[in-house]
Amino acid sequence: MSSLDLTEAQIAVHWKEEEYFYPPKSFVEQANLKDPNVTKRFALENFPQCFNEYGELLTWYKKWDQTLDSSNPPFWKWFVGGKINASFNCLDRHLATHKGKAAYIFVPEMENEPLQIITYYELYNRVNEFAALLRDFCGLKTGDRVTIHMPLVPELPITMLACARLGVVHSVVFGGFSGAACGQRIADSGSRVLISMDSYYRSGQLIDHKEKVDLAVATAKQEGQAVDKVLVWRRHAGQYHSQTPMVSNRDFYVDEILKNYTDQKVEPVQMDATAPLFIMYTSGTTAKPKGIQHGTGGYLSYVTATSKYILDIHQEDIYWCMADIGWITGHSYIVYGPLSLGTSSVLYEGVPTYPDAGRPWRIAQRLGVNIFHTAPTAIRMLRKVGPNEPARYNYHFKLMVTVGEPIEPEVWRWYYNAVGKKEAVIVDTWWQTENGGFLCSTKPALDPMKPGSAGPGVPGIHPVIYDEEGKEVPPGGQAGNICIRNPWPGIMQTIWKDPDRFVQTYYAKYNKDPKSKNWRDWPYFAGDGALQATDGYFRILGRVDDVINVAGHRLGTKELESACLMCPEVAEAAVVPVIDEARGRMPEVYIALKPGIQPSERIEKDVVKQIETLIGKIARPKSVRIVPDMPKTRAISNRMPVGDVTTLANPEVVEQIRVMVQGAGPVETTTNVAEDIKNFGRE
């Protein structure tokens, strides 16, 4: 590898060893997981039956016959023979004991709009009615796929749980993705029903969301998938807030049709434990996103157990995960894990800094939130614009979570001191869309915290660092590729319709014998660089593939590059990650133009527009640079030495670009704080 080809992991700053922080006694005493024996119980010798206790947290129609069927690696089958329904576990099973308890407390972005408190019984009713509509009005049945493109409102988990009740596989597309990106995912999943919403609040504005539907449907059609029904929830029932007309016989207002299903009940379908529950698309190394397929029994048991033991959720807690449900964090730790435990969760519609940087702490104070879950990008933003805000509010967190990207020790300390008021335990949870739930984290009552380190593998997860040649790197050694030695119940089942890519991407690298039927020969390759310290804690350095982690969200450089090539003037495009103060990483775009075309600001703007249209505003580059030719240039962007260029065909271009980038740079797309705040998290 040439020094120009630095991986994310190598770019990551070299942090010094950090001191430990210990959980307060009051936390330890009340914790769900305080038995130090857990490590032994979940040792590899006890694999896979150690995970039976996770399965036992759920309610089954029929118990499993086999904990793990590993006879066809790496297609693991958990809780084989078991029959279960995820919606039943999240709703029905709580009704006997706490049907009046709040499942969700929805906080609209506008502070003058009333809170919506949705009890378990009300959620159960609404899920049943919507399931009846999906079944009878849309004709959906077990095994069908449905694409859901919605903002963060209670109707989103209602829609997901209604699908789960019927055994319909949901594919939720993050609301901030463009219509074209949604259409591509509709086509890949083979959905003939799209569920959308007219509008939602963002930074005080009612944003038109339904406008994305027509392009989504057209894109899907181009790729061979017809959409015959679009269900449109309305942010305010009865009022339509969108500029685009409803298409007759295709688009339907949910609130109107739902009237025909008032108080109807739908028996949950008894699903095989191994039946797919949902698909979630995530970026990879090619331009085509991967449909990560999760199963029912394994996934649900894993998110339930980790919500209980790592998030330490108790019946009386008020839990708030500030993620969007359109990402895996929301699926696992806003919807399935917490609801399966019967948790009261806060759902907040808007940006954390609207109308000011005190908003999250005001919500926490008002609702009595005591478990708070967010990402470093939000922590950095809140620290930047309101470092002293938390002190102004009277709330008390017992536990706080960080997820999605490495957190700088400095930022960690602000989270601990200012947000947590030195009384909350922090868990830095490392995992991925593919994993279903946490892989590395400290056990909150048992392990000390270390800023910037995710910690050891959680119970039953056995991580290892391999070098490029597949040699194990011992604790205290250099950085390498973090892998997991064993399967676990939350692991994806496959890539939707692409089992070969599944094997290639996650298992081929370190599998020495493709014919082996022994799970020990199939370590899971995560695609992240990491270091293991002598205490066994893992420090995650970042992606080792062509994926950029922007504000905790994965974008493929190939997806971005192919969007740039949609501009007729562009001959070549290269996208590299650059360090950004608030978002961690941002994409930076380099383009070379076709012969005879003069560089212009208009072309730079068109490139940004194409990216926004084809992927979404979240992918907006930090800057677009028109260059004479195309080497890989991330070393230059990050102001590191250029290194050895002799292996390049066009070494002179590196110097030209270096002068451009480090010298009088071109116009950057906005990265000022005000813009950042306005667009925060959603774009």
Ligand code: WTA
């Ligand atoms: C990164 C999000 C450092 C990592 C749950 C991973 C992290 C990618 C952490 C997955 C963490 C996630 N510390 N890096 N605590 N958590 N990552 O699929 O690079 O959206 O591969 O899942 O985020 O992102 P994804």
